[in-house]
Amino acid sequence: MTFRVNASPFLLVAGARPNFMKVAPIAREFRRRRIAHRLLNTGQHHDAALSSVFLHELGLGRPDYNLGVGSGSHAQTTARVLERAEPILQKLRPRAVIVVGDVNSTLAMALAATKLHIPVAHVEAGLRSRDRLMPEETNRILTDLISDLLLTPSADADANLRGEGIPASRIARVGNVMIDSLVDALKRARRPTSDFLLMTFHRPSNVDSLAGLKRLTDFLKKATQLLPVELPLHPRTRVQLQKHRLWKTFSAIPNLRIMEPVGYFDFVNRMRCARAVVTDSGGVQEETSYLGVPCLIMRTTTERPICVERGTAELMGENYNRALARLRSILRGNWKKPKPIPLWDGKTAPRIVKSLLGMF
Numbered sequence: 401m402t403f404r405v406n407a408s409p410f411l412l413v414a415g416a417r418p419n420f421m422k423v424a425p426i427a428r429e430f431r432r433r434r435i436a437h438r439l440l441n442t443g444q445h446h447d448a449a450l451s452s453v454f455l456h457e458l459g460l461g462r463p464d465y466n467l468g469v470g471s472g473s474h475a476q477t478t479a480r481v482l483e484r485a486e487p488i489l490q491k492l493r494p495r496a497v498i499v500v501g502d503v504n505s506t507l508a509m510a511l512a513a514t515k516l517h518i519p520v521a522h523v524e525a526g527l528r529s530r531d532r533l534m535p536e537e538t539n540r541i542l543t544d545l546i547s548d549l550l551l552t553p554s555a556d557a558d559a560n561l562r563g564e565g566i567p568a569s570r571i572a573r574v575g576n577v578m579i580d581s582l583v584d585a586l587k588r589a590r591r592p593t594s595d596f597l598l599m600t601f602h603r604p605s606n607v608d609s610l611a612g613l614k615r616l617t618d619f620l621k622k623a624t625q626l627l628p629v630e631l632p633l634h635p636r637t638r639v640q641l642q643k644h645r646l647w648k649t650f651s652a653i654p655n656l657r658i659m660e661p662v663g664y665f666d667f668v669n670r671m672r673c674a675r676a677v678v679t680d681s682g683g684v685q686e687e688t689s690y691l692g693v694p695c696l697i698m699r700t701t702t703e704r705p706i707c708v709e710r711g712t713a714e715l716m717g718e719n720y721n722r723a724l725a726r727l728r729s730i731l732r733g734n735w736k737k738p739k740p741i742p743l744w745d746g747k748t749a750p751r752i753v754k755s756l757l758g759m760f
């Protein structure tokens with residue numbers, strides 16, 4: 401493929417599972433418009449079930465750069481990305497670095513680039529849970545503070561940024577790029593299977609303490625009496641269950657189908673067919689809202705309030721009894737009807753690329 405000459409490439413960054421769905425539509429738009437770009441994978445999620453399967457399914461191919469940082473503490477992953485990215489950035493001198501989401505790689509790459517005076521664009525800017533105990537919240541605030549172009553998914557994100565004193569000239573509302581991947585995945589959707597509930601849990605607030613895991617186990621014992629529960633289990637949740645010696649009880653719950661994390665197309669199909677989804681994931685709130693599938697969020701806050709206001713999501717806090725009551729009413733057919741969310745239309749990547757070309 402021929403690219404425009406004399407333009408240094410844009411550098412697209414991915415690092416963890418939820419990044420690949422956001423990066424893929426942008427890479428595709430770059431290819432379509434023949435704009436020079438490179439892909440860097442920090443390797444923050446090094447597990448194949450959380451990384452390479454998505455590179456393959458979403459057509460991203462082999463990244464141009466792999467930092468191979470692997471898992472570790474927050475300080476370790478952030479520091480490794482900073483250290484390993486710097487020489488690449490110095491050599492490549494990209495036109496701009498494009499980071500997505502709110503993981504440690506997002507912040508570390510934005511910081512490494514900023515220190516070298518390389519412009520940074522942040523996709524999914526402006527989301528705030530206002531819960532500083534969430535490691536992602538720190539990543540969101542700091543990444544937005546140092547990025548040159550803030551590409552937001554919704555009006556609430558713009559308002560958050562303006563409230564933090566960020567000038568309007570740095571903000572562009574482009575919509576939700578994850579929905580671009582979802583719209584594409586739906587074209588491959590298969591036929592529904594049987595009746596079931598779909599659940600995912602991986603946030604520290606739910607799975608890091610013995611008390612939290614016991615509450616979750618108890619909830620699953622009851623929820624599986626309503627319908628079979630499919631649970632693609634995040635590796636960190638499995639590790640915590642084993643560490644707290646709950647694995648045997650947990651894995652013996654009848655009607656609980658524990659599986660490895662599944663690929664994106666498989667997961668989209670399961671979300672589409674599920675009677676309801678119970679989750680602490682950020683992206684899944686958005687996807688279920690678009691799909692019109694009821695979504696119970698096992699968290700006290702959300703950085704995506706639009707999914708509650710216009711979508712199908714509801715915050716349950718840590719109250720699993722409330723979630724059980726809600727599941728019963730969903731199964732009786734009572735749930736809110738979602739309203740369309742402006743700019744969540746599958747055409748966000750072209751708007752992102754237009755903004756990038758305008759700014760850099």
Ligand code: UDP
Binds near residue numbers: 418600661662667684
């Ligand atoms: N997902 C997936 N397989 C799974 C679970 C989730 O492909 O087994 C997808 C899901 O559709 C969404 C993304 O992974 O696009 C969400 O990732 P995660 O929940 O890890 O991160 P968060 O959105 O909470 O940051």
